[in-house]
Amino acid sequence: MDQAPRPLKRTRIVCISDTHNQTPKLPKGDVLIHAGDLTNQGSFSELEKAVRWLEGTDFEKKIVIAGNHDTTLDANFYRENGAYFHKNHPQDTEACLKLVKDSPSITYLNHESATVRLTHPSGPHTAFKVFGSPYSPAHGLWAFGYTADQASSIWSDIPFDTDVVVTHTPPRGHCDTASPGSLGGCEALRRALWRVRPKLAVCGHKHPGRDVERVKWRLDSKNPSLKYMEDETKAWDDPGAGMGNKKESKVDALMGRMGRKETCIVNASYQATSYGAHKRFNKPIVVDIDLPVWQGEG
Structure with missing residues:
Protein backbone atom coordinates (compact mmCIF):
# COMPACT_ATOMS: atom_id res chain seq x y z
CA MET A 1 0.00 0.00 0.00
CA ASP A 2 1.45 3.35 -1.04
CA GLN A 3 2.21 5.79 1.75
CA ALA A 4 0.14 8.98 1.61
CA PRO A 5 2.16 12.00 0.51
CA ARG A 6 3.20 14.38 3.25
CA PRO A 7 1.30 17.67 3.43
CA LEU A 8 3.01 20.73 2.00
CA LYS A 9 3.44 24.12 3.62
CA ARG A 10 4.69 27.42 2.32
CA THR A 11 8.28 28.14 3.29
CA ARG A 12 10.03 31.46 2.72
CA ILE A 13 13.60 31.23 1.41
CA VAL A 14 15.70 34.37 0.99
CA CYS A 15 18.37 34.00 -1.71
CA ILE A 16 21.49 36.10 -2.20
CA SER A 17 24.91 35.71 -3.82
CA ASP A 18 27.97 37.76 -4.76
CA THR A 19 27.90 40.11 -1.79
CA HIS A 20 31.69 40.57 -2.11
CA ASN A 21 32.31 41.86 1.42
CA GLN A 22 29.04 43.82 1.57
CA THR A 23 26.61 43.14 4.44
CA PRO A 24 23.15 44.11 3.15
CA LYS A 25 19.99 44.16 5.21
CA LEU A 26 17.90 41.11 4.39
CA PRO A 27 14.13 40.60 4.31
CA LYS A 28 12.53 38.19 6.75
CA GLY A 29 12.33 34.49 5.97
CA ASP A 30 12.63 30.96 7.30
CA VAL A 31 15.80 30.01 5.42
CA LEU A 32 18.70 32.04 4.02
CA ILE A 33 20.70 30.74 1.06
CA HIS A 34 23.98 32.42 0.09
CA ALA A 35 25.30 31.09 -3.22
CA GLY A 36 28.93 32.14 -2.93
CA ASP A 37 31.39 35.03 -3.30
CA LEU A 38 31.12 36.18 0.27
CA THR A 39 34.38 38.10 -0.19
CA ASN A 40 36.55 39.83 -2.75
CA GLN A 41 39.67 37.68 -2.29
CA GLY A 42 38.97 35.39 0.64
CA SER A 43 41.10 36.98 3.37
CA PHE A 44 40.46 36.00 6.98
CA SER A 45 39.23 39.50 7.82
CA GLU A 46 36.78 39.48 4.92
CA LEU A 47 35.44 36.05 5.85
CA GLU A 48 35.18 37.01 9.51
CA LYS A 49 33.10 40.06 8.55
CA ALA A 50 30.84 37.92 6.33
CA VAL A 51 30.35 35.23 8.98
CA ARG A 52 29.49 37.79 11.66
CA TRP A 53 26.93 39.33 9.31
CA LEU A 54 25.38 35.96 8.48
CA GLU A 55 25.30 34.89 12.12
CA GLY A 56 23.51 38.12 13.01
CA THR A 57 20.68 37.57 10.52
CA ASP A 58 17.34 36.25 11.75
CA PHE A 59 16.78 32.93 9.94
CA GLU A 60 16.22 29.49 11.40
CA LYS A 61 18.61 27.94 8.86
CA LYS A 62 21.43 29.55 6.87
CA ILE A 63 22.87 27.58 3.96
CA VAL A 64 26.15 28.89 2.57
CA ILE A 65 28.54 27.87 -0.18
CA ALA A 66 31.76 29.47 -1.37
CA GLY A 67 32.43 31.03 -4.76
CA ASN A 68 35.44 31.59 -6.97
CA HIS A 69 36.42 34.79 -5.09
CA ASP A 70 36.55 32.98 -1.74
CA GLU A 80 49.47 26.97 -5.27
CA ASN A 81 48.21 30.49 -5.97
CA GLY A 82 47.79 32.27 -2.64
CA ALA A 83 50.82 34.51 -3.15
CA TYR A 84 49.06 36.12 -6.13
CA PHE A 85 46.28 37.38 -3.86
CA HIS A 86 48.04 37.95 -0.54
CA LYS A 87 51.74 38.18 -1.39
CA ASN A 88 52.81 40.09 1.71
CA HIS A 89 50.14 38.70 4.05
CA PRO A 90 49.56 34.97 3.42
CA GLN A 91 46.33 33.69 4.91
CA ASP A 92 45.79 30.59 7.02
CA THR A 93 43.37 28.39 5.06
CA GLU A 94 42.61 26.19 8.07
CA ALA A 95 41.60 29.23 10.11
CA CYS A 96 39.49 30.54 7.24
CA LEU A 97 37.71 27.21 6.80
CA LYS A 98 37.16 26.99 10.54
CA LEU A 99 35.23 30.27 10.44
CA VAL A 100 32.56 28.87 8.14
CA LYS A 101 32.62 25.23 9.24
CA ASP A 102 32.44 25.84 12.98
CA SER A 103 29.80 28.55 12.94
CA PRO A 104 26.90 27.39 15.15
CA SER A 105 24.25 28.89 12.87
CA ILE A 106 25.65 28.28 9.35
CA THR A 107 25.32 25.11 7.29
CA TYR A 108 28.40 25.31 5.05
CA LEU A 109 28.29 22.96 2.06
CA ASN A 110 31.35 22.10 -0.02
CA HIS A 111 30.01 19.92 -2.86
CA GLU A 112 27.86 17.92 -0.45
CA SER A 113 24.31 17.37 0.76
CA ALA A 114 22.43 18.09 3.97
CA THR A 115 18.91 17.44 5.22
CA VAL A 116 17.28 20.54 6.64
CA ARG A 117 14.42 20.41 9.13
CA LEU A 118 12.74 23.56 10.38
CA THR A 119 11.76 23.04 14.01
CA HIS A 120 11.01 26.52 15.36
CA PRO A 121 7.61 26.56 17.10
CA SER A 122 6.36 29.41 14.91
CA GLY A 123 7.92 28.10 11.69
CA PRO A 124 6.46 25.96 8.90
CA HIS A 125 7.98 22.68 10.21
CA THR A 126 9.06 21.69 6.71
CA ALA A 127 12.01 19.59 5.57
CA PHE A 128 14.11 19.39 2.41
CA LYS A 129 17.33 17.93 1.08
CA VAL A 130 19.85 20.45 -0.23
CA PHE A 131 23.03 19.98 -2.27
CA GLY A 132 25.54 22.84 -2.31
CA SER A 133 28.65 23.28 -4.42
CA PRO A 134 31.13 26.16 -4.95
CA TYR A 135 32.37 25.05 -8.37
CA SER A 136 32.17 27.07 -11.59
CA PRO A 137 33.79 26.77 -15.03
CA ALA A 138 37.43 27.84 -14.82
CA HIS A 139 37.99 31.39 -16.03
CA GLY A 140 41.09 33.28 -14.99
CA LEU A 141 42.99 32.64 -11.77
CA TRP A 142 40.18 31.98 -9.32
CA ALA A 143 39.19 29.22 -6.92
CA PHE A 144 36.94 26.20 -7.39
CA GLY A 145 37.33 26.13 -11.18
CA TYR A 146 36.81 23.11 -13.41
CA THR A 147 37.50 22.34 -17.05
CA ALA A 148 34.94 21.33 -19.66
CA ASP A 149 35.98 17.68 -19.52
CA GLN A 150 35.45 17.61 -15.73
CA ALA A 151 31.98 19.19 -15.77
CA SER A 152 29.78 16.12 -16.28
CA SER A 153 31.56 14.17 -13.56
CA ILE A 154 31.25 17.04 -11.08
CA TRP A 155 27.52 17.55 -11.55
CA SER A 156 26.73 13.84 -11.61
CA ASP A 157 27.32 14.01 -7.84
CA ILE A 158 23.96 15.73 -7.24
CA PRO A 159 21.69 13.07 -5.65
CA PHE A 160 18.42 12.23 -7.39
CA ASP A 161 16.31 13.07 -4.33
CA THR A 162 17.62 16.63 -3.93
CA ASP A 163 14.93 19.28 -3.40
CA VAL A 164 17.16 22.38 -3.49
CA VAL A 165 20.40 22.76 -5.47
CA VAL A 166 22.75 25.62 -4.60
CA THR A 167 25.65 26.25 -6.98
CA HIS A 168 27.85 29.24 -7.61
CA THR A 169 27.62 28.88 -11.38
CA PRO A 170 24.29 29.13 -13.19
CA PRO A 171 23.19 26.48 -15.67
CA ARG A 172 23.63 27.20 -19.38
CA GLY A 173 20.79 29.19 -20.89
CA HIS A 174 19.10 30.14 -17.62
CA CYS A 175 19.92 33.25 -15.60
CA ASP A 176 23.48 33.18 -16.96
CA THR A 177 23.90 36.41 -18.92
CA ALA A 178 27.57 37.35 -18.65
CA SER A 179 27.40 40.42 -20.90
CA PRO A 180 24.98 41.58 -23.61
CA GLY A 181 24.62 38.70 -26.07
CA SER A 182 26.89 36.39 -24.08
CA LEU A 183 25.94 33.45 -21.84
CA GLY A 184 28.23 32.07 -19.15
CA GLY A 185 26.43 29.12 -17.58
CA CYS A 186 27.39 25.45 -17.50
CA GLU A 187 25.71 23.02 -19.90
CA ALA A 188 26.56 19.99 -17.74
CA LEU A 189 24.80 21.60 -14.80
CA ARG A 190 21.70 22.24 -16.92
CA ARG A 191 21.60 18.56 -17.86
CA ALA A 192 22.04 17.60 -14.20
CA LEU A 193 19.08 19.78 -13.22
CA TRP A 194 16.98 18.05 -15.89
CA ARG A 195 18.05 14.69 -14.43
CA VAL A 196 17.32 15.63 -10.81
CA ARG A 197 14.53 18.20 -11.36
CA PRO A 198 14.83 19.93 -7.97
CA LYS A 199 12.13 22.30 -6.81
CA LEU A 200 14.60 25.17 -6.52
CA ALA A 201 18.06 25.90 -7.95
CA VAL A 202 19.92 28.92 -6.58
CA CYS A 203 23.06 30.36 -8.15
CA GLY A 204 24.93 33.61 -8.78
CA HIS A 205 28.37 34.26 -10.28
CA LYS A 206 27.15 36.01 -13.45
CA HIS A 207 26.04 39.35 -12.07
CA PRO A 208 24.11 40.54 -15.18
CA GLY A 209 22.18 37.24 -15.10
CA ARG A 210 20.35 38.13 -11.89
CA ASP A 211 16.82 36.87 -12.58
CA VAL A 212 14.30 34.10 -11.93
CA GLU A 213 13.05 31.52 -14.44
CA ARG A 214 10.64 28.64 -13.96
CA VAL A 215 11.58 25.73 -16.19
CA LYS A 216 9.12 22.96 -17.03
CA TRP A 217 11.02 19.81 -17.96
CA ARG A 218 10.15 17.21 -20.57
CA LEU A 219 10.16 13.95 -18.66
CA ASP A 220 10.09 11.63 -21.67
CA SER A 221 13.04 13.12 -23.55
CA LYS A 222 16.32 11.30 -24.09
CA ASN A 223 17.69 14.02 -26.35
CA PRO A 224 20.04 16.24 -24.32
CA SER A 225 19.48 19.40 -26.39
CA LEU A 226 17.74 22.41 -24.89
CA LYS A 227 14.91 22.13 -27.39
CA TYR A 228 13.95 18.61 -26.34
CA MET A 229 14.66 18.67 -22.58
CA GLU A 230 12.44 21.62 -21.73
CA ASP A 231 8.77 22.24 -22.48
CA GLU A 232 8.77 25.91 -21.55
CA THR A 233 10.44 28.61 -19.51
CA LYS A 234 8.36 31.16 -17.65
CA ALA A 235 9.90 34.58 -17.18
CA TRP A 236 9.72 36.58 -13.95
CA ASP A 237 8.32 40.05 -13.52
CA ASP A 238 10.27 41.42 -10.56
CA PRO A 239 7.81 43.23 -8.26
CA GLY A 240 10.72 44.96 -6.55
CA ALA A 241 12.31 46.39 -9.70
CA GLY A 242 12.88 50.09 -10.17
CA MET A 243 14.53 52.91 -8.28
CA GLY A 244 12.73 53.80 -5.07
CA ASN A 245 10.56 50.68 -5.15
CA LYS A 246 10.23 49.38 -1.60
CA LYS A 247 8.53 46.09 -2.52
CA GLU A 248 10.37 42.81 -2.09
CA SER A 249 11.83 41.05 -5.12
CA LYS A 250 9.60 38.04 -4.58
CA VAL A 251 8.57 34.99 -6.57
CA ASP A 252 5.87 32.45 -5.80
CA ALA A 253 7.46 29.11 -6.65
CA LEU A 254 4.58 27.01 -5.40
CA MET A 255 5.07 24.11 -7.77
CA GLY A 256 5.48 21.52 -5.03
CA ARG A 257 2.13 19.99 -5.87
CA MET A 258 3.31 19.49 -9.46
CA GLY A 259 5.80 16.82 -8.41
CA ARG A 260 9.22 16.86 -10.04
CA LYS A 261 8.20 18.59 -13.24
CA GLU A 262 9.39 22.14 -12.71
CA THR A 263 12.45 23.89 -11.31
CA CYS A 264 12.54 27.49 -10.18
CA ILE A 265 16.01 28.79 -11.12
CA VAL A 266 17.19 31.86 -9.21
CA ASN A 267 20.31 33.90 -9.90
CA ALA A 268 20.49 36.00 -6.74
CA SER A 269 23.55 38.13 -7.51
CA TYR A 270 23.56 41.09 -5.15
CA GLN A 271 26.26 43.07 -6.92
CA ALA A 272 24.79 44.55 -10.09
CA THR A 273 27.95 46.31 -11.26
CA SER A 274 31.45 45.16 -10.48
CA TYR A 275 33.71 48.12 -10.98
CA GLY A 276 33.91 51.88 -10.66
CA ALA A 277 33.01 54.35 -7.96
CA HIS A 278 29.26 54.01 -8.44
CA LYS A 279 28.53 50.38 -7.71
CA ARG A 280 24.91 49.30 -7.89
CA PHE A 281 23.29 46.50 -5.95
CA ASN A 282 20.27 44.25 -6.43
CA LYS A 283 17.72 43.27 -3.84
CA PRO A 284 17.86 39.75 -2.39
CA ILE A 285 15.29 37.45 -3.98
CA VAL A 286 12.55 36.02 -1.78
CA VAL A 287 11.13 32.64 -2.81
CA ASP A 288 7.87 31.34 -1.36
CA ILE A 289 7.85 27.61 -2.01
CA ASP A 290 5.80 24.58 -0.97
CA LEU A 291 7.85 22.01 0.96
CA PRO A 292 6.78 18.83 2.79
CA VAL A 293 5.94 19.03 6.47
CA TRP A 294 7.99 16.65 8.59
CA GLN A 295 6.21 17.13 11.93
CA GLY A 296 4.50 13.98 13.11
CA GLU A 297 6.96 11.55 11.52
CA GLY A 298 8.46 8.86 13.66
Whole structure:
Protein backbone atom coordinates (compact mmCIF):
# COMPACT_ATOMS: atom_id res chain seq x y z
CA MET A 1 0.00 0.00 0.00
CA ASP A 2 1.45 3.35 -1.04
CA GLN A 3 2.21 5.79 1.75
CA ALA A 4 0.14 8.98 1.61
CA PRO A 5 2.16 12.00 0.51
CA ARG A 6 3.20 14.38 3.25
CA PRO A 7 1.30 17.67 3.43
CA LEU A 8 3.01 20.73 2.00
CA LYS A 9 3.44 24.12 3.62
CA ARG A 10 4.69 27.42 2.32
CA THR A 11 8.28 28.14 3.29
CA ARG A 12 10.03 31.46 2.72
CA ILE A 13 13.60 31.23 1.41
CA VAL A 14 15.70 34.37 0.99
CA CYS A 15 18.37 34.00 -1.71
CA ILE A 16 21.49 36.10 -2.20
CA SER A 17 24.91 35.71 -3.82
CA ASP A 18 27.97 37.76 -4.76
CA THR A 19 27.90 40.11 -1.79
CA HIS A 20 31.69 40.57 -2.11
CA ASN A 21 32.31 41.86 1.42
CA GLN A 22 29.04 43.82 1.57
CA THR A 23 26.61 43.14 4.44
CA PRO A 24 23.15 44.11 3.15
CA LYS A 25 19.99 44.16 5.21
CA LEU A 26 17.90 41.11 4.39
CA PRO A 27 14.13 40.60 4.31
CA LYS A 28 12.53 38.19 6.75
CA GLY A 29 12.33 34.49 5.97
CA ASP A 30 12.63 30.96 7.30
CA VAL A 31 15.80 30.01 5.42
CA LEU A 32 18.70 32.04 4.02
CA ILE A 33 20.70 30.74 1.06
CA HIS A 34 23.98 32.42 0.09
CA ALA A 35 25.30 31.09 -3.22
CA GLY A 36 28.93 32.14 -2.93
CA ASP A 37 31.39 35.03 -3.30
CA LEU A 38 31.12 36.18 0.27
CA THR A 39 34.38 38.10 -0.19
CA ASN A 40 36.55 39.83 -2.75
CA GLN A 41 39.67 37.68 -2.29
CA GLY A 42 38.97 35.39 0.64
CA SER A 43 41.10 36.98 3.37
CA PHE A 44 40.46 36.00 6.98
CA SER A 45 39.23 39.50 7.82
CA GLU A 46 36.78 39.48 4.92
CA LEU A 47 35.44 36.05 5.85
CA GLU A 48 35.18 37.01 9.51
CA LYS A 49 33.10 40.06 8.55
CA ALA A 50 30.84 37.92 6.33
CA VAL A 51 30.35 35.23 8.98
CA ARG A 52 29.49 37.79 11.66
CA TRP A 53 26.93 39.33 9.31
CA LEU A 54 25.38 35.96 8.48
CA GLU A 55 25.30 34.89 12.12
CA GLY A 56 23.51 38.12 13.01
CA THR A 57 20.68 37.57 10.52
CA ASP A 58 17.34 36.25 11.75
CA PHE A 59 16.78 32.93 9.94
CA GLU A 60 16.22 29.49 11.40
CA LYS A 61 18.61 27.94 8.86
CA LYS A 62 21.43 29.55 6.87
CA ILE A 63 22.87 27.58 3.96
CA VAL A 64 26.15 28.89 2.57
CA ILE A 65 28.54 27.87 -0.18
CA ALA A 66 31.76 29.47 -1.37
CA GLY A 67 32.43 31.03 -4.76
CA ASN A 68 35.44 31.59 -6.97
CA HIS A 69 36.42 34.79 -5.09
CA ASP A 70 36.55 32.98 -1.74
CA THR A 71 40.06 31.79 -2.52
CA THR A 72 41.17 30.62 0.93
CA LEU A 73 38.24 28.19 1.20
CA ASP A 74 39.78 26.20 -1.68
CA ALA A 75 42.86 24.99 0.20
CA ASN A 76 44.52 23.24 -2.76
CA PHE A 77 44.04 26.25 -5.02
CA TYR A 78 45.33 28.66 -2.37
CA ARG A 79 48.37 26.52 -1.65
CA GLU A 80 49.47 26.97 -5.27
CA ASN A 81 48.21 30.49 -5.97
CA GLY A 82 47.79 32.27 -2.64
CA ALA A 83 50.82 34.51 -3.15
CA TYR A 84 49.06 36.12 -6.13
CA PHE A 85 46.28 37.38 -3.86
CA HIS A 86 48.04 37.95 -0.54
CA LYS A 87 51.74 38.18 -1.39
CA ASN A 88 52.81 40.09 1.71
CA HIS A 89 50.14 38.70 4.05
CA PRO A 90 49.56 34.97 3.42
CA GLN A 91 46.33 33.69 4.91
CA ASP A 92 45.79 30.59 7.02
CA THR A 93 43.37 28.39 5.06
CA GLU A 94 42.61 26.19 8.07
CA ALA A 95 41.60 29.23 10.11
CA CYS A 96 39.49 30.54 7.24
CA LEU A 97 37.71 27.21 6.80
CA LYS A 98 37.16 26.99 10.54
CA LEU A 99 35.23 30.27 10.44
CA VAL A 100 32.56 28.87 8.14
CA LYS A 101 32.62 25.23 9.24
CA ASP A 102 32.44 25.84 12.98
CA SER A 103 29.80 28.55 12.94
CA PRO A 104 26.90 27.39 15.15
CA SER A 105 24.25 28.89 12.87
CA ILE A 106 25.65 28.28 9.35
CA THR A 107 25.32 25.11 7.29
CA TYR A 108 28.40 25.31 5.05
CA LEU A 109 28.29 22.96 2.06
CA ASN A 110 31.35 22.10 -0.02
CA HIS A 111 30.01 19.92 -2.86
CA GLU A 112 27.86 17.92 -0.45
CA SER A 113 24.31 17.37 0.76
CA ALA A 114 22.43 18.09 3.97
CA THR A 115 18.91 17.44 5.22
CA VAL A 116 17.28 20.54 6.64
CA ARG A 117 14.42 20.41 9.13
CA LEU A 118 12.74 23.56 10.38
CA THR A 119 11.76 23.04 14.01
CA HIS A 120 11.01 26.52 15.36
CA PRO A 121 7.61 26.56 17.10
CA SER A 122 6.36 29.41 14.91
CA GLY A 123 7.92 28.10 11.69
CA PRO A 124 6.46 25.96 8.90
CA HIS A 125 7.98 22.68 10.21
CA THR A 126 9.06 21.69 6.71
CA ALA A 127 12.01 19.59 5.57
CA PHE A 128 14.11 19.39 2.41
CA LYS A 129 17.33 17.93 1.08
CA VAL A 130 19.85 20.45 -0.23
CA PHE A 131 23.03 19.98 -2.27
CA GLY A 132 25.54 22.84 -2.31
CA SER A 133 28.65 23.28 -4.42
CA PRO A 134 31.13 26.16 -4.95
CA TYR A 135 32.37 25.05 -8.37
CA SER A 136 32.17 27.07 -11.59
CA PRO A 137 33.79 26.77 -15.03
CA ALA A 138 37.43 27.84 -14.82
CA HIS A 139 37.99 31.39 -16.03
CA GLY A 140 41.09 33.28 -14.99
CA LEU A 141 42.99 32.64 -11.77
CA TRP A 142 40.18 31.98 -9.32
CA ALA A 143 39.19 29.22 -6.92
CA PHE A 144 36.94 26.20 -7.39
CA GLY A 145 37.33 26.13 -11.18
CA TYR A 146 36.81 23.11 -13.41
CA THR A 147 37.50 22.34 -17.05
CA ALA A 148 34.94 21.33 -19.66
CA ASP A 149 35.98 17.68 -19.52
CA GLN A 150 35.45 17.61 -15.73
CA ALA A 151 31.98 19.19 -15.77
CA SER A 152 29.78 16.12 -16.28
CA SER A 153 31.56 14.17 -13.56
CA ILE A 154 31.25 17.04 -11.08
CA TRP A 155 27.52 17.55 -11.55
CA SER A 156 26.73 13.84 -11.61
CA ASP A 157 27.32 14.01 -7.84
CA ILE A 158 23.96 15.73 -7.24
CA PRO A 159 21.69 13.07 -5.65
CA PHE A 160 18.42 12.23 -7.39
CA ASP A 161 16.31 13.07 -4.33
CA THR A 162 17.62 16.63 -3.93
CA ASP A 163 14.93 19.28 -3.40
CA VAL A 164 17.16 22.38 -3.49
CA VAL A 165 20.40 22.76 -5.47
CA VAL A 166 22.75 25.62 -4.60
CA THR A 167 25.65 26.25 -6.98
CA HIS A 168 27.85 29.24 -7.61
CA THR A 169 27.62 28.88 -11.38
CA PRO A 170 24.29 29.13 -13.19
CA PRO A 171 23.19 26.48 -15.67
CA ARG A 172 23.63 27.20 -19.38
CA GLY A 173 20.79 29.19 -20.89
CA HIS A 174 19.10 30.14 -17.62
CA CYS A 175 19.92 33.25 -15.60
CA ASP A 176 23.48 33.18 -16.96
CA THR A 177 23.90 36.41 -18.92
CA ALA A 178 27.57 37.35 -18.65
CA SER A 179 27.40 40.42 -20.90
CA PRO A 180 24.98 41.58 -23.61
CA GLY A 181 24.62 38.70 -26.07
CA SER A 182 26.89 36.39 -24.08
CA LEU A 183 25.94 33.45 -21.84
CA GLY A 184 28.23 32.07 -19.15
CA GLY A 185 26.43 29.12 -17.58
CA CYS A 186 27.39 25.45 -17.50
CA GLU A 187 25.71 23.02 -19.90
CA ALA A 188 26.56 19.99 -17.74
CA LEU A 189 24.80 21.60 -14.80
CA ARG A 190 21.70 22.24 -16.92
CA ARG A 191 21.60 18.56 -17.86
CA ALA A 192 22.04 17.60 -14.20
CA LEU A 193 19.08 19.78 -13.22
CA TRP A 194 16.98 18.05 -15.89
CA ARG A 195 18.05 14.69 -14.43
CA VAL A 196 17.32 15.63 -10.81
CA ARG A 197 14.53 18.20 -11.36
CA PRO A 198 14.83 19.93 -7.97
CA LYS A 199 12.13 22.30 -6.81
CA LEU A 200 14.60 25.17 -6.52
CA ALA A 201 18.06 25.90 -7.95
CA VAL A 202 19.92 28.92 -6.58
CA CYS A 203 23.06 30.36 -8.15
CA GLY A 204 24.93 33.61 -8.78
CA HIS A 205 28.37 34.26 -10.28
CA LYS A 206 27.15 36.01 -13.45
CA HIS A 207 26.04 39.35 -12.07
CA PRO A 208 24.11 40.54 -15.18
CA GLY A 209 22.18 37.24 -15.10
CA ARG A 210 20.35 38.13 -11.89
CA ASP A 211 16.82 36.87 -12.58
CA VAL A 212 14.30 34.10 -11.93
CA GLU A 213 13.05 31.52 -14.44
CA ARG A 214 10.64 28.64 -13.96
CA VAL A 215 11.58 25.73 -16.19
CA LYS A 216 9.12 22.96 -17.03
CA TRP A 217 11.02 19.81 -17.96
CA ARG A 218 10.15 17.21 -20.57
CA LEU A 219 10.16 13.95 -18.66
CA ASP A 220 10.09 11.63 -21.67
CA SER A 221 13.04 13.12 -23.55
CA LYS A 222 16.32 11.30 -24.09
CA ASN A 223 17.69 14.02 -26.35
CA PRO A 224 20.04 16.24 -24.32
CA SER A 225 19.48 19.40 -26.39
CA LEU A 226 17.74 22.41 -24.89
CA LYS A 227 14.91 22.13 -27.39
CA TYR A 228 13.95 18.61 -26.34
CA MET A 229 14.66 18.67 -22.58
CA GLU A 230 12.44 21.62 -21.73
CA ASP A 231 8.77 22.24 -22.48
CA GLU A 232 8.77 25.91 -21.55
CA THR A 233 10.44 28.61 -19.51
CA LYS A 234 8.36 31.16 -17.65
CA ALA A 235 9.90 34.58 -17.18
CA TRP A 236 9.72 36.58 -13.95
CA ASP A 237 8.32 40.05 -13.52
CA ASP A 238 10.27 41.42 -10.56
CA PRO A 239 7.81 43.23 -8.26
CA GLY A 240 10.72 44.96 -6.55
CA ALA A 241 12.31 46.39 -9.70
CA GLY A 242 12.88 50.09 -10.17
CA MET A 243 14.53 52.91 -8.28
CA GLY A 244 12.73 53.80 -5.07
CA ASN A 245 10.56 50.68 -5.15
CA LYS A 246 10.23 49.38 -1.60
CA LYS A 247 8.53 46.09 -2.52
CA GLU A 248 10.37 42.81 -2.09
CA SER A 249 11.83 41.05 -5.12
CA LYS A 250 9.60 38.04 -4.58
CA VAL A 251 8.57 34.99 -6.57
CA ASP A 252 5.87 32.45 -5.80
CA ALA A 253 7.46 29.11 -6.65
CA LEU A 254 4.58 27.01 -5.40
CA MET A 255 5.07 24.11 -7.77
CA GLY A 256 5.48 21.52 -5.03
CA ARG A 257 2.13 19.99 -5.87
CA MET A 258 3.31 19.49 -9.46
CA GLY A 259 5.80 16.82 -8.41
CA ARG A 260 9.22 16.86 -10.04
CA LYS A 261 8.20 18.59 -13.24
CA GLU A 262 9.39 22.14 -12.71
CA THR A 263 12.45 23.89 -11.31
CA CYS A 264 12.54 27.49 -10.18
CA ILE A 265 16.01 28.79 -11.12
CA VAL A 266 17.19 31.86 -9.21
CA ASN A 267 20.31 33.90 -9.90
CA ALA A 268 20.49 36.00 -6.74
CA SER A 269 23.55 38.13 -7.51
CA TYR A 270 23.56 41.09 -5.15
CA GLN A 271 26.26 43.07 -6.92
CA ALA A 272 24.79 44.55 -10.09
CA THR A 273 27.95 46.31 -11.26
CA SER A 274 31.45 45.16 -10.48
CA TYR A 275 33.71 48.12 -10.98
CA GLY A 276 33.91 51.88 -10.66
CA ALA A 277 33.01 54.35 -7.96
CA HIS A 278 29.26 54.01 -8.44
CA LYS A 279 28.53 50.38 -7.71
CA ARG A 280 24.91 49.30 -7.89
CA PHE A 281 23.29 46.50 -5.95
CA ASN A 282 20.27 44.25 -6.43
CA LYS A 283 17.72 43.27 -3.84
CA PRO A 284 17.86 39.75 -2.39
CA ILE A 285 15.29 37.45 -3.98
CA VAL A 286 12.55 36.02 -1.78
CA VAL A 287 11.13 32.64 -2.81
CA ASP A 288 7.87 31.34 -1.36
CA ILE A 289 7.85 27.61 -2.01
CA ASP A 290 5.80 24.58 -0.97
CA LEU A 291 7.85 22.01 0.96
CA PRO A 292 6.78 18.83 2.79
CA VAL A 293 5.94 19.03 6.47
CA TRP A 294 7.99 16.65 8.59
CA GLN A 295 6.21 17.13 11.93
CA GLY A 296 4.50 13.98 13.11
CA GLU A 297 6.96 11.55 11.52
CA GLY A 298 8.46 8.86 13.66
